[in-house]
Amino acid sequence: MRIIINGKTAKLKKNTSFEFVAENRSFTGSDSYTLSITFPLRGCPENIDIFGYINRTDIDKSKVVFDCEIQDINFYSAGTITIVEINEKEVKTQFLEGRSEQNFDDTFDEIYINELNLGSYPLSTLPNEPASQWQGLYYGQEAVALPWVNNSSGNIQNEVVYSNGAYSYHEDCKGLSYQPYLIVVVQRICSALGYSCDVSQWNSRQDLRYLLVCNALPWAWELPQFARALPHWSVTEFFEKLEQFLGCEFDIDHRNKSIKFSFTSNILTNAQSIKIDKVVDSYTAEVSDTNESNYIEASNVRYKECEHNMWKFYCCPWFLRDTSPVVYETLSALISDTKSFARVRSYGRGSNIHKIFYAKDVDAYFIIRCIRNEYVGTNALGRDIYDRICVLQPINQFGDKIVDENNEDAIELDFVPAWIDETETSKGNCLFLNIAGYEEDNADSTAGTRPDDSEDTAAKIYQPNSMQRLQNGELTEKSEYFDKIYLAFWDGVNYNIGKLPCPNVDHFVVREDWTAYNAIGSLRLHANVKYKINPKQKYNFSFISNTIPNVRSVFHINGRKYLCEKITATFTENGMSQLLKGCFYLLYD
Numbered sequence: 001m002r003i004i005i006n007g008k009t010a011k012l013k014k015n016t017s018f019e020f021v022a023e024n025r026s027f028t029g030s031d032s033y034t035l036s037i038t039f040p041l042r043g044c045p046e047n048i049d050i051f052g053y054i055n056r057t058d059i060d061k062s063k064v065v066f067d068c069e070i071q072d073i074n075f076y077s078a079g080t081i082t083i084v085e086i087n088e089k090e091v092k093t094q095f096l097e098g099r100s101e102q103n104f105d106d107t108f109d110e111i112y113i114n115e116l117n118l119g120s121y122p123l124s125t126l127p128n129e130p131a132s133q134w135q136g137l138y139y140g141q142e143a144v145a146l147p148w149v150n151n152s153s154g155n156i157q158n159e160v161v162y163s164n165g166a167y168s169y170h171e172d173c174k175g176l177s178y179q180p181y182l183i184v185v186v187q188r189i190c191s192a193l194g195y196s197c198d199v200s201q202w203n204s205r206q207d208l209r210y211l212l213v214c215n216a217l218p219w220a221w222e223l224p225q226f227a228r229a230l231p232h233w234s235v236t237e238f239f240e241k242l243e244q245f246l247g248c249e250f251d252i253d254h255r256n257k258s259i260k261f262s263f264t265s266n267i268l269t270n271a272q273s274i275k276i277d278k279v280v281d282s283y284t285a286e287v288s289d290t291n292e293s294n295y296i297e298a299s300n301v302r303y304k305e306c307e308h309n310m311w312k313f314y315c316c317p318w319f320l321r322d323t324s325p326v327v328y329e330t331l332s333a334l335i336s337d338t339k340s341f342a343r344v345r346s347y348g349r350g351s352n353i354h355k356i357f358y359a360k361d362v363d364a365y366f367i368i369r370c371i372r373n374e375y376v377g378t379n380a381l382g383r384d385i386y387d388r389i390c391v392l393q394p395i396n397q398f399g400d401k402i403v404d405e406n407n408e409d410a411i412e413l414d415f416v417p418a419w420i421d422e423t424e425t426s427k428g429n430c431l432f433l434n435i436a437g438y439e440e441d442n443a444d445s446t447a448g449t450r451p452d453d454s455e456d457t458a459a460k461i462y463q464p465n466s467m468q469r470l471q472n473g474e475l476t477e478k479s480e481y482f483d484k485i486y487l488a489f490w491d492g493v494n495y496n497i498g499k500l501p502c503p504n505v506d507h508f509v510v511r512e513d514w515t516a517y518n519a520i521g522s523l524r525l526h527a528n529v530k531y532k533i534n535p536k537q538k539y540n541f542s543f544i545s546n547t548i549p550n551v552r553s554v555f556h557i558n559g560r561k562y563l564c565e566k567i568t569a570t571f572t573e574n575g576m577s578q579l580l581k582g583c584f585y586l587l588y589d
Contacts, residue, residue, distance in 0.1 A: 001575040004069040005050050005081055012573045013038040023566040024551040026296050031098030042089045051091055072575045074547045102252050108235035116192040120224040121178035130160045130167045134501050136492030143178040147500045148431040157218055162498045175219035180226050182211040190259050198260040207521035212503055214418040214431055214486040232480040245415040268530050275556040278544035286538040293535035300410035301401040301525055308419040308434055314398045325358040334359045339514045341368050343387050362508045369393035371422045392510045401525035417505040417523045418486040428499030435481050489521035533563050533585040541582050561587040
């Protein structure tokens with residue numbers, strides 16, 4: 001066996017051994033690593049040549065990292081060696097590979113995505129054709145300028161009007177703000193870091209490639225940088241949160257400055273099944289009353305609660321408990337049977353308007369929601385008469401991945417469905433955004449304030465933007481306008497001709513006129529689990545093998561199927577022992 005560190009062959013301490021642990025990241029979030037490997041220093045010029053005088057007190061041991069390869073007859077692994085303990089006599093190290101190495105590295109921990117240079121949208125004059133700004137990624141546009149409502153002011157940004165069969169910009173619209181595609185944001189983050197990025201698997205998904213980051217800031221604020229509308233997350237946090245949301249994995253190679261995106265389901269599909277024939281010890285089973293496996297696919301996932309008006313509709317599992325909905329085979333049949341509720345004078349006791357409805361083909365529940373009252377005249381007594389304008393409102397589309405009232409321990413996602421809501425009658429659905437109020441770090445409280453006639457503010461001077469930035473001083477960090485990333489799908493097709501173009505958050509949309517259409521993509525948390533296990537019962541096997549099998553494979557042992565949590569092998573200076581130990585969970589067919 002050879003251990004090569006920084007291209008040089010190292011010598012192990014005599015009569016020493018170490019354990020190599022290959023973990024399944026679907027359980028532990030790590031890949032392979034070793035326990036302590038000891039290398040002699042005193043009297044060993046080969047190792048001194050590699051490690052140098054790293055036992056000096058002025059050297060930060062935690063920052064000493066070496067490239068490393070472990071080679072044996074039927075085994076090879078490449079990663080890094082880190083220093084655990086050192087003295088004049090010897091150095092104790094730990095080997096890390098793949099995700100274990102990635103978890104140890106802190107390169108991206110203090111780099112924040114809203115402080116990177118991710119490019120800017122143009123602050124130029126309005127284009128002649130609004131539709132030219134909605135074509136989307138299919139036509140090569142990395143960002144689009146869809147209309148959206150700033151809920152803080154009530155103003156529609158990027159507003160358009162429809163007349164004589166064509167769109168034009170509203171007279172109040174002086175400039176545009178843009179929403180970038182999520183896949184583009186990832187590529188630009190990697191580029192800003194100086195890393196290459198392979199997102200070919202993501203790009204092949206015809207739904208997920210059209211995920212739009214809806215976070216945007218008003219054009220009048222003169223903050224066209226895409227990064228400024230992102231949360232104050234470190235790059236490490238960003239990738240971790242995105243993995244949880246997309247069910248994917250980012251493999252980051254800091255040595256070669258490359259990042260590769262893969263769907264976890266694809267990785268598992270490509271891992272060939274393995275049959276273990278030579279079992280040495282009969283298995284023992286560890287039984288627990290709780291889920292001790294930490295198996296990611298068995299974990300519940302939910303969206304973090306959002307402070308916007310649609311959230312009470314998006315996620316309301318409590319509302320559906322002990323209910324008996326009116327069930328329809330199709331959404332079309334439901335619409336046909338309830339369309340009379342689109343305009344009502346009164347609700348009426350015992351009317352179906354008060355009930356909950358369910359359409360099997362779209363797997364969705366609905367209620368009737370009144371969005372406004374319309375004045376229609378006066379009655380004989382001189383009292384005003386109003387009609388109630390109602391819509392068919394989907395509910396609880398974005399509930400937990402696993403419906404379990406007793407499961408409070410869930411992963412909460414910071415990538416969340418955007419707020420899509422009704423506007424005026426003539427405009428239809430629109431994207432809404434809540435922009436948080438804040439003060440820039442080090443900001444002068446008088447900057448940007450217009451004086452009034454009072455004595456207290458008479459001395460205040462309203463400065464141009466450049467002067468405001470100068471007198472505020474250099475910012476130590478960029479403040480965040482959003483603490484989440486709001487997402488919707490936009491494939492470049494406006495399904496609402498005559499209304500505002502609007503992205504979708506589910507695979508169907510019901511318009512205000514009670515017609516519906518199929519849309520691309522859905523942000524539902526589907527419980528599509530590749531493999532199901534019994535997470536409360538662990539099996540331990542010892543077996544003979546001259547290689548360490550792929551821990552992410554399905555294992556056939558004694559006529560049954562298992563998923564592997566980890567495999568441990570023992571190495572000496574003579575190489576790897578063929579007796580391996582593994583922890584497994586029984587796989588449900």
